[in-house]
Amino acid sequence: MKWPRFILILLALMLLDAGQWTGMLAVGQQQIRPDFLLIAMVFFASNGSTGEAMYASFLIGLAADISSEGAVIGPCILSFGTFGTLLSLVRRVVVMQRVIFQAITIFVMALLILPTMYLLIRAKTGQSVSHPMSAILGGAVYAAIVGPILWKLLSMLGGWLGLHQPPPYSMRRYV
Amino acid sequence: MAQHLNISRGTMFFVLLTAGILLQIADHDSTKALGYRFQQIAGPVLRIGRAIQPTTTLAQKDDPGKLISPSEYRKLQTRYDNLNAELLDLQQRYSKLAHIRTILPEPGPALVVADVIQTAISPTQRELILNISGQSQSVKPGQYVLGDDTIIGTISDVYSSRARVRLVTDSRHFLPAGILLEGARDYIPAQIGGAGDGTCKIPLLSRKDHDIQVGSAVFAMKRTGFLDTPILIGKVSSVQPDEKQPLLWDITVQPAGQVETLGSVAIVVMDLSDGSKPGRPEGKTP
Numbered sequence: 354m355k356w357p358r359f360i361l362i363l364l365a366l367m368l369l370d371a372g373q374w375t376g377m378l379a380v381g382q383q384q385i386r387p388d389f390l391l392i393a394m395v396f397f398a399s400n401g402s403t404g405e406a407m408y409a410s411f412l413i414g415l416a417a418d419i420s421s422e423g424a425v426i427g428p429c430i431l432s433f434g435t436f437g438t439l440l441s442l443v444r445r446v447v448v449m450q451r452v453i454f455q456a457i458t459i460f461v462m463a464l465l466i467l468p469t470m471y472l473l474i475r476a477k478t479g480q481s482v483s484h485p486m487s488a489i490l491g492g493a494v495y496a497a498i499v500g501p502i503l504w505k506l507l508s509m510l511g512g513w514l515g516l517h518q519p520p521p522y523s524m525r526r527y528v
Numbered sequence: 529m530a531q532h533l534n535i536s537r538g539t540m541f542f543v544l545l546t547a548g549i550l551l552q553i554a555d556h557d558s559t560k561a562l563g564y565r566f567q568q569i570a571g572p573v574l575r576i577g578r579a580i581q582p583t584t585t586l587a588q589k590d591d592p593g594k595l596i597s598p599s600e601y602r603k604l605q606t607r608y609d610n611l612n613a614e615l616l617d618l619q620q621r622y623s624k625l626a627h628i629r630t631i632l633p634e635p636g637p638a639l640v641v642a643d644v645i646q647t648a649i650s651p652t653q654r655e656l657i658l659n660i661s662g663q664s665q666s667v668k669p670g671q672y673v674l675g676d677d678t679i680i681g682t683i684s685d686v687y688s689s690r691a692r693v694r695l696v697t698d699s700r701h702f703l704p705a706g707i708l709l710e711g712a713r714d715y716i717p718a719q720i721g722g723a724g725d726g727t728c729k730i731p732l733l734s735r736k737d738h739d740i741q742v743g744s745a746v747f748a749m750k751r752t753g754f755l756d757t758p759i760l761i762g763k764v765s766s767v768q769p770d771e772k773q774p775l776l777w778d779i780t781v782q783p784a785g786q787v788e789t790l791g792s793v794a795i796v797v798m799d800l801s802d803g804s805k806p807g808r809p810e811g812k813t814p
C-alpha cells in the first residue's frame with residue numbers, strides 16, 4: 354500500500370466524518386449518522402494484506418478518536434485495531450465482491466465495534482449513550498446501507514492506493 | 529513496513545495494542561487536547577454545512593387564521609414566559625422590599641456574546657464549541673448559556689480562545705429547575721437532566737403532591753453566583769406515570785431553544801470580581 358496516499362484518504366475521511374454537513378444525514382432524535390471511518394476500516398481490512406490491514410485499522414482507529422466530538426483517545430484505536438486485524442484474518446470466508454456481503458460485513462463489524470467503543474468511552478470518561486440499543490443498531494444499519502457506496506468509491510481508488518486486492522474465494526483451494 | 533524493520537506481524541500487533549491501551553488509560557484531560565487541536569485546525573472545513581442542518585420543530589396545530597409564522601410565535605412565547613418569570617421575581621422582590629426597605633436591587637448580570645463554531649451532537653454527547661477570543665477571563669465552567677432567549681446549557685470547559693457548552697439535553701447534564709403551572713405563582717422545585725435524545729427529563733416528582741400538565745413552562749432557577757432570575761428552558765411535552773416507580777411522574781421536557789442553527793449565544797456572567805469587563809450585547813441577538 355502507498356501509505357502517503359492512504360494518509361490523504363484518511364484525512365479526507367476524518368473531515369467527512371467530523372464535518373457539520375453530516376447533520377443533513379442524521380436520523381432520529383439521537384442524530385445517528387453513518388460512520389465513514391468504520392466503513393473505510395472494513396474496506397482496508399478486507400482489501401489489504403494482513404499486515405497492511407492491521408496498520409490501517411489502528412491508524413483509522415486513531416483518526417476516529419481524534420475526529421470524534423468528545424476527543425476521547427483510546428476507544429476507537431483499540432476497537433478498530435483489534436476487530437480490523439481479526440477481520441483481515443478471516444476475510445476469505447466471505448466473497449467481498451458482492452454488495453450484499455459488503456453490507457453484511459459492515460453491519461456485523463459495527464455490531465462488534467460500536468458496543469466495545471461505547472464501553473471503552475464509558476470506562477474512560479464515565480459518559481454513556483442514552484439509548485444504547487437504538488444507537489448501536491441504528492448506527493450499524495445506517496453504516497451497512499451507506500457502506501457499499503463508499504466501498505465502491507474506495508475500490509475505484511484501489512490501484513492509486515497500491516492495494517493488492519486478494520483474489521476471489523475459490524473452493525478448489527480447500528478441496 | 530514492519531518487514532523492513534524485521535519485526536513480525538504478531539509483535540507489531542501487540543506493540544500497537546499496547547499503545548492503544550496506554551492511550552485508553554491515559555488521563556482524558558491530557559489526551560483530549562489532540563482532538564481539540566484537530567477541531568481548531570480543521571474548524572473552517574468542519575463548519576461547512578452548519579447553516580443547512582435540518583431543524584426539529586415542535587409540533588404545532590394548523591391554524592389557517594394565524595398571522596405570524598410558527599418560529600416567530602415560538603420566539604414571542606419564549607419572551608412572554610421569560611417576562612412572566614421576571615414579573616413574578618420582581619413581585620417577590622417587591623414584597624420583600626416592602627418589609628425591608630434597606631435592601632437595594634442588585635445590578636443585572638453581564639452577558640458575553642460568543643459565536644458558535646461547532647455543534648457536536650451524537651448519541652454520547654450534545655455540546656457546542658464557542659469562540660471566546662479576548663473574553664476568556666470572564667468565562668468560567670458552570671456559567672449559564674443563553675440561546676433563543678432560553679437557557680440552552682452551561683459552560684463545561686474553558687480554553688484560551690474556545691469554550692465548550694454542555695447542552696441541557698446532554699445525558700451528563702443536571703440543573704436545578706422549577707416547573708411553573710399555568711396560572712400558578714410558585715415554582716415546583718425539581719432537578720432537570722438531559723435525556724441524550726434532544727429532550728430533558730425531570731425525575732422524582734410525586735404524583736400525589738404535584739399535578740403536572742403538558743405545556744407547563746420549565747425554568748432554570750436562581751443560583752447564587754450563576755443566575756439571578758429564573759429563565760425558561762422549555763415546556764413539558766409529556767407526563768406519564770413512571771413505569772419503574774408508579775408513585776412518581778415520568779416528565780419529558782422539550783427545550784425551547786433550537787441549538788442546531790444558533791450562530792451566537794450569550795454567556796451569563798454574574799461574578800465580575802476579577803475586574804474584567806465583559807461586553808454587553810449590542811445589536812447582536814443570540
